Amino acid sequence: xxxxxxxxxxxxxxxxxxxxxxxxxxxxxxxxxxxxxxxxxxxxxxxxxxxxxxxxxxxxxxxxxxxxxxxxxxxxxxxxxxxxxxxxxxxxxxxxxxxxxxxxxxxxxxxxxxxxxxxxxxxxxxxxxxxxxxxxxxxxxxxxxxxxxxxxxxxxxxxxxxxxxxxxxxxxxxxxxxxxxxxxxxxxxxxxxxxxxxxxxxxxxxxxxxxxxxxxxxxxxxxxxxxxxxxxxxxxxxxxxxxxxxxxxxxxxxxxxxxxxxxxxxxxxxxxxxxxxxxxxxxxxxxxxxxxxxxxxxxxxxxxxxxxxxxxxxxxxxxxxxxxxxxxxxxxxxxxxxxxxxxxxxxxxxxxx
Amino acid sequence: xxxxxxxxxxxxxxxxxxxxxxxxxxxxxxxxxxxxxxxxxxxxxxxxxxxxxxxxxxxxxxxxxxxxxxxxxxxxxxxxxxxxxxxxxxxxxxxxxxxxxxxxxxxxxxxxxxxxxxxxxxxxxxxxxxxxxxxxxxxxxxxxxxxxxxxxxxxxxxxxxxxxxxxxxxxxxxxxxxxxxxxxxxxxxxxxxxxxxxxxxxxxxxxxxxxxxxxxxxxxxxxxxxxxxxxxxxxxxxxxxxxxxxxxxxxxxxxxxxxxxxxxxxxxxxxxxxxxxxxxxxxxxxxxxxxxxxxxxxxxxxxxxxxxxxxxxxxxxxxxxxxxxxxxxxxxxxxxxxxxxxxxxxxxxxxxxxxxxxxxxxxxxxxxxxxxxxxxxxxxxxxxxxxxxxxxxxxxxxxxxxxxxxxxxxxxxxxxxxxxxxxxxxxxxxxxxxxxxxxxxxxxxxxxxxxxxxxxxxxxxxxxxxxxxxxxxxxxxxxxxxxxxxxxxxxxxxxxxxxxxxxxxxxxxxxxxxxxxxxxxxxxxxxxxxxxxxxxxxxxxxx
Numbered sequence: 071x072x073x074x075x076x077x078x079x080x081x082x083x084x085x086x087x088x089x090x091x092x093x094x095x096x097x098x099x100x101x102x103x104x105x106x107x108x109x110x111x112x113x114x115x116x117x118x119x120x121x122x123x124x125x126x127x128x129x130x131x132x133x134x135x136x137x138x139x140x141x142x143x144x145x146x147x148x149x150x151x152x153x154x155x156x157x158x159x160x161x162x163x164x165x166x167x168x169x170x171x172x173x174x175x176x177x178x179x180x181x182x183x184x185x186x187x188x189x190x191x192x193x194x195x196x197x198x199x200x201x202x203x204x205x206x207x208x209x210x211x212x213x214x215x216x217x218x219x220x221x222x223x224x225x226x227x228x229x230x231x232x233x234x235x236x237x238x239x240x241x242x243x244x245x246x247x248x249x250x251x252x253x254x255x256x257x258x259x260x261x262x263x264x265x266x267x268x269x270x271x272x273x274x275x276x277x278x279x280x281x282x283x284x285x286x287x288x289x290x291x292x293x294x295x296x297x298x299x300x301x302x303x304x305x306x307x308x309x310x311x312x313x314x315x316x317x318x319x320x321x322x323x324x325x326x327x328x329x330x331x332x333x334x335x336x337x338x339x340x341x342x343x344x345x346x347x348x349x350x351x352x353x354x355x356x357x358x359x360x361x362x363x364x365x366x367x368x369x370x371x372x373x374x375x376x377x378x379x380x381x382x383x384x385x386x387x388x389x390x391x392x393x394x395x396x397x398x399x400x401x402x403x404x405x406x407x408x409x410x411x412x413x414x415x416x417x418x419x420x421x422x423x
Numbered sequence: 424x425x426x427x428x429x430x431x432x433x434x435x436x437x438x439x440x441x442x443x444x445x446x447x448x449x450x451x452x453x454x455x456x457x458x459x460x461x462x463x464x465x466x467x468x469x470x471x472x473x474x475x476x477x478x479x480x481x482x483x484x485x486x487x488x489x490x491x492x493x494x495x496x497x498x499x500x501x502x503x504x505x506x507x508x509x510x511x512x513x514x515x516x517x518x519x520x521x522x523x524x525x526x527x528x529x530x531x532x533x534x535x536x537x538x539x540x541x542x543x544x545x546x547x548x549x550x551x552x553x554x555x556x557x558x559x560x561x562x563x564x565x566x567x568x569x570x571x572x573x574x575x576x577x578x579x580x581x582x583x584x585x586x587x588x589x590x591x592x593x594x595x596x597x598x599x600x601x602x603x604x605x606x607x608x609x610x611x612x613x614x615x616x617x618x619x620x621x622x623x624x625x626x627x628x629x630x631x632x633x634x635x636x637x638x639x640x641x642x643x644x645x646x647x648x649x650x651x652x653x654x655x656x657x658x659x660x661x662x663x664x665x666x667x668x669x670x671x672x673x674x675x676x677x678x679x680x681x682x683x684x685x686x687x688x689x690x691x692x693x694x695x696x697x698x699x700x701x702x703x704x705x706x707x708x709x710x711x712x713x714x715x716x717x718x719x720x721x722x723x724x725x726x727x728x729x730x731x732x733x734x735x736x737x738x739x740x741x742x743x744x745x746x747x748x749x750x751x752x753x754x755x756x757x758x759x760x761x762x763x764x765x766x767x768x769x770x771x772x773x774x775x776x777x778x779x780x781x782x783x784x785x786x787x788x789x790x791x792x793x794x795x796x797x798x799x800x801x802x803x804x805x806x807x808x809x810x811x812x813x814x815x816x817x818x819x820x821x822x823x824x825x826x827x828x829x830x831x832x833x834x835x836x837x838x839x840x841x842x843x844x845x846x847x848x849x850x851x852x853x854x855x856x857x858x859x860x861x862x863x864x865x866x867x868x869x870x871x872x873x874x875x876x877x878x879x880x881x882x883x884x885x886x887x888x889x890x891x892x893x894x895x896x897x898x899x900x901x902x903x904x905x906x907x908x909x910x911x912x913x914x915x916x917x918x919x920x921x922x923x924x925x926x927x928x929x930x931x932x933x934x935x936x937x938x939x940x941x942x943x944x945x946x947x948x949x950x951x952x953x954x955x956x957x958x959x960x961x962x963x964x965x966x
Binding site: 301 | 491494496512517522544571754946949
């Protein structure tokens with residue numbers, strides 16, 4: 071171990087002690103941000119169980135929109151690879167979906183293992199057509215609020231009356247062999263997403279349709295999946311009663327702080343370095359990447375998963391778990407190391423008491 | 424470390440008749456006896472108790488993307504309400520991996536196999552398996568519906584190429600065997616088909632279900648996979664499916680083949696095409712085919728959820744969803760269909776399903792080949808196993824259930840006439856030795872020298888449900904992990920998998936295919952080292 075590393079370890083011990091001091095006084099700690107890898111989320115849930123904390127993730131639309139829709143109504147979805155390779159009609163639902171397609175270019179290749187797919191058709195609801203899509207045979211843009219347009223299209227597909235009939239769009243939907251709706255959960259509430267899913271389901275009565283959504287930020291899908299298999303439910307979750315309770319409203323980080331219920335924040339920011347505004351209103355322990363300018367009562371620099379240490383993350387290309395080898399191994403501790411260290415110090419404190 | 428299990432009534436049919444005898448364990452492994460004059464370091468007095476090897480489940484959906492999607496779909500099915508035990512975080516978190524491991528262990532189960540390990544999402548399954556405490560785990564790699572495999576078949580690339588393709592995915596996903604789901608059906612569903620039979624062709628590939636199954640039987644043999652091809656056959660839940668099963672058995676031509684959750688295929692048709700028990704027809708096909716093994720997939724009453732990669736079946740089943748919501752995911756090959764169901768005692772179809780499962784157990788001539796499952800959670804939770812054992816071992820208990828059946832269901836099954844009761848020895852074969860044999864896990868399922876010391880000790884209670892729900896003592900690798908029906912704390916077992924030989928040329932070929940298809944390197948799909956234990960295929964010398 072180098073002298074530098076020794077110094078870092080001593081610094082970490084001191085920071086851990088200060089964090090434990092704050093945690094020991096807290097009645098309702100809040101672990102939020104949660105931008106971290108699988109090991110980091112596992113450790114956060116363990117610490118939450120240990121301290122009775124509430125846990126929330128920064129990807130609010132993913133939780134309160136997309137996952138709420140899944141729990142209320144179910145869904146029809148596909149993988150990004152199937153959407154890219156098999157989809158012959160891409161329905162871009164709203165500005166967020168358009169922007170994501172433009173920025174990440176998931177449909178930029180015309181190639182597909184399914185040589186029968188042919189060219190793609192684009193149908194853009196409430197947005198312009200993204201320019202990054204290859205092999206586009208035809209493209210249609212319909213201006214308006216995407217929710218209104220979805221409602222009108224659903225009425226037409228179901229043979230129900232509607233004030234507006236989008237004849238060419240309806241024909242495109244009917245002709246598709248494998249249509250894919252793309253939504254950004256930030257553009258809709260859970261009912262809007264449910265509406266899109268209801269249309270997808272209706273279309274499957276006569277042909278094949280499915281959907282993908284813009285990935286949640288900061289490993290959001292992964293964090294919720296880890297919570298689901300560890301606690302039984304997705305985020306947001308609270309451990310105040312000694313067992314996990316899932317509740318989007320009760321354990322919303324913003325609400326817990328605004329209503330004065332949470333009295334300590336542990337910001338897990340390995341993938342979200344900027345502290346939220348609400349951090350200014352309560353004691354805060356910030357786990358942030360090296361060099362991040364965080365203002366908090368205790369600041370602990372942690373490695374960035376997949377860069378400074380090996381990590382399992384939902385990757386941005388597939389939105390599925392991937393093992394990512396460190397590209398620039400460094401000595402900063404991982405989120406899991408820091409949080410497990412705090413839990414161990416708490417246990418040691420209890421034994422000494 | 425020498426451990427003595429003293430005075431129990433040992434039910435271990437592999438190693439002899441049931442008798443009161445002592446068992447010795449050295450460092451987690453069964454031994455014949457101590458050295459002369461050697462005193463045990465630890466003694467468990469189990470006088471008057473029933474002692475068996477730890478039980479093994481060959482087919483239980485306990486981990487992976489679709490299981491967790493079900494958790495997300497149905498929060499109301501599993502609301503937690505009890506504080507965790509000291510030192511056992513999440514043990515009361517309903518339907519968590521932690522609760523799963525605890526509940527299995529408390530029933531005396533020590534090895535459980537997840538039957539749907541999807542190669543493109545293998546890492547999630549392994550992450551979840553690693554979070555299931557106490558028990559050992561394994562998983563079956565799902566093959567046969569992906570574009571690369573079907574293209575090899577279409578292009579007549581030959582038996583070796585298909586073998587190498589399967590070996591690649593088995594190795595990369597760290598599976599313990601291979602499974603195929605409604606062979607070709609999910610691929611056909613992506614292209615718009617809504618039914619798929621044994622001789623139907625997958626659009627664009629020209630391959631039939633029969634050809635896929637046959638190719639995979641060859642691949643399993645050529646790779647030397649100890650577990651037979653694990654088959655989710657065509658026509659699940661379709662009246663008349665016993666004929667499909669007979670045809671598929673014939674197609675196997677004597678090669679080892681395991682049929683999953685056979686109860687869901689044992690539906691015959693009466694003169695009007697209505698559903699009746701097809702159990703006798705299934706058993707006729709099964710009895711004459713010693714190469715065939717099956718697990719039952721017993722239905723038990725209550726709310727549950729069906730989790731399946733059989734998109735064709737789940738699409739048609741969506742109309743029965745209760746509550747009325749469901750998920751259908753078009754995956755990279757199969758995907759997943761998640762449909763909640765409530766099996767009701769007042770529903771004659773559900774009653775008939777229950778009775779058909781019972782018939783299959785009780786008409787089976789061979790407990791080595793007809794194994795206990797509920798296809799958890801599809802037919803019911805694995806926590807109903809003790810009740811199923813009770814029903815099989817006690818005809819009076821069963822009679823009460825049969826008499827409560829509605830007339831409409833009772834006339835369509837022969838269950839009322841069956842007097843058979845399972846013995847302890849048959850039960851030990853069906854839930855221990857049989858599953859171990861069919862999985863190729865020769866070091867478990869029995870208590871002979873060399874076996875791992877996974878042991879379940881039960882009170883000999885007339886109430887078999889109570890007896891098998893709460894093991895008096897469970898040893899995992901010789902260490903006590905459950906006492907008086909309660910898990911003692913978190914320990915972690917291993918995830919068993921095979922390490923078959925792979926062909927470097929096929930590895931390069933699949934690597935370039937994956938890059939083209941997904942836009943990421945094949946390492947994106949890899950499963951890093953985790954608590955795991957590589958096991959041998961019959962053809963590979965290395966582990």
